[in-house]
């Protein structure tokens with residue numbers, strides 16, 4: 204099969220390329236690059252004004268299979284990823300059973316190959332501890348050998364300092380990061396909202412910013428001491444960003460990611476007690492958003508990851524304090540990033556592509572993607588000028604728990620190519 | 632002039648004229664309660680359901696009495712613990728009760744925002760009888776009514792709320808209501824019981840009770856919740872009493888007449904000493920009676936907003 208992508212703006216930070224050109228794709232491989240390419244018999248797709256980027260990787264999703272297939276399956280999650288412009292995801296291990304055994308990794312890998320003929324690469328993240336209980340190390344070497352790209356107990360922190368130390372030491376032998384859901388459970392116990400004016404007014408139990416910050420600071424010291432590779436999931440506070448910045452300046456092996464809702468919404472969104480504004484870490488304040496944007500700009504924050512957390516309608520249709528944490532994110536990520544970061548001049552287009560593709564792959568030691576002749580086509584194509592309105596009912600995800608319904612966004616995925624497969628958004 | 636909302640979810644954001652209307656309407660019902668025959672007909676043919684997901688004998692009895700005094704049919708629903716521990720969701724419970732053709736629902740629930748949620752999923756008028764640490768609007772209305780009755784105004788009075796402000800729905804509703812009515816509001820308690828950024832609500836924060844009492848007209852003494860995991864908030868009941876308890880000695884030292892309120896039930900000689908609770912400046916029993924009048928006023932005003 205031949206595909207001629209015409210006049211797209213190719214933005215490839217790895218090769219340093221940023222120019223309008225054509226790409227001829229033959230059997231999933233980039234055959235030729237250049238201007239004004241002709242390929243009789245190839246299907247031509249006009250991409251003027253669209254960005255052609257190395258495939259986006261969301262390093263933080265919850266695909267719920269095995270165990271919670273009524274929220275999301277690997278197949279529906281992959282469909283959501285493709286619709287949102289991602290060619291790869293890393294799925295978190297809080298499944299049932301959790302990913303603390305290599306058999307679960309193989310199960311996920313086989314399900315991912317069936318979904319969309321393998322269009323979306325699904326990289327499992329192994330649990331740090333057995334059952335994610337924070338007591339005994341999971342078989343990290345076996346998990347790594349089977350294909351785990353990182354370790355995390357996400358949803359829960361690795362709270363025990365000694366266990367976290369051992370996890371960093373052990374995982375370092377396999378060059379895998381430990382991804383921490385940084386939350387001191389003693390400080391956040393029972394909490395559902397950021398501690399501040401809004402929680403005071405709404406009378407909601409609190410998750411103080413401290414809960415995240417004290418654990419990030421502790422972990423940085425553990426990473427420095429052990430030399431283990433440490434990655435902070437979903438940073439949400441100004442002080443956490445500052446701690447990572449200072450650690451990087453010292454040369455500590457630390458990286459971090461931010462979720463789009465944490466650079467878009469504040470805890471003001473909780474007024475009205477909409478359970479789709481309940482996530483963990485909670486929505487913070489305007490000052491935190493400013494600090495996160497500065498962290499993205501200066502490179503302190505390496506990656507944008509959605510923390511895609513599907514829940515069924517009924518699970519969210521309850522009292523705020525009772526509802527589960529989390530929102531779906533794959534299909535609004537590009538829109539929010541373009542609207543909040545690109546259009547507001549926080550990031551350049553190249554930086555945006557780095558946060559979505561280049562940096563997460565580096566953190567996880569995955570092969571880099573190059574947009575050049577001879578390389579496999581692993582591409583995300585998006586329209587940075589497309590205006591659209593978010594309709595959760597139209598999501599490809601099995602769940603609709605998004606706080607962004609009705610939001611007018613700019614920037615939307617057009618299509619993805621990977622592993623010889625392609626998926627195009629139906630123009631609306 | 633009707634109320635602006637068809638529910639009473641809280642006093643946060645409630646217009647001054649609405650609070651005024653409820654307080655003024657309660658004056659008439661308060662008079663009814665002094666008559667030999669205390670029953671009036673306005674809610675005849677209406678059904679009110681009292682959904683209490685948390686134990687609260689006093690508030691429930693007060694609402695029930697108010698409903699019966701207005702000639703409503705009363706449906707009681709008591710379930711201790713949360714809806715989740717019962718295995719039925721709040722939505723299912725509420726819809727089942729509404730299916731019995733209920734006109735108004737009074738709800739007490741452990742989760743903040745539960746009444747706001749309820750008002751979105753059912754048609755009946757919803758009255759908040761306490762939602763988590765969020766609001767308890769009828770309590771604050773009866774507190775304001777009682778202060779006004781005793782001191783004949785609210786404007787420019789200094790009211791201090793003493794206790795665990797962070798976990799108190801009574802405190803929040805009083806802050807919102809009193810600020811709207813033009814009172815000066817302060818809160819006093821150990822730093823562990825003062826919620827973050829509370830001063831942004833326009834209140835003054837005190838940690839030492841003797842610093843604030845000399846300028847106070849009325850003090851609203853919150854019940855110390857013995858059942859809560861309180862040992863992390865203060866070391867002991869003795870220490871709390873010694874440093875925050877409202878005692879006669881303390882009041883004498885303040886050198887002015889201070890009206891004493893307490894939402895009840897009181898822990899004698901913990902947050903308030905027995906002699907103060909029983910003193911001539913205590914309006915604790917008036918609060919109980921006024922509570923019925925306030926709830927009658929709220930039920931009456933909302934019943935015409937269908």
Ligand SMILES: [Zn+2]
Pocket residue numbers: 357358359384436437483484
């Ligand atoms: Zn997490």
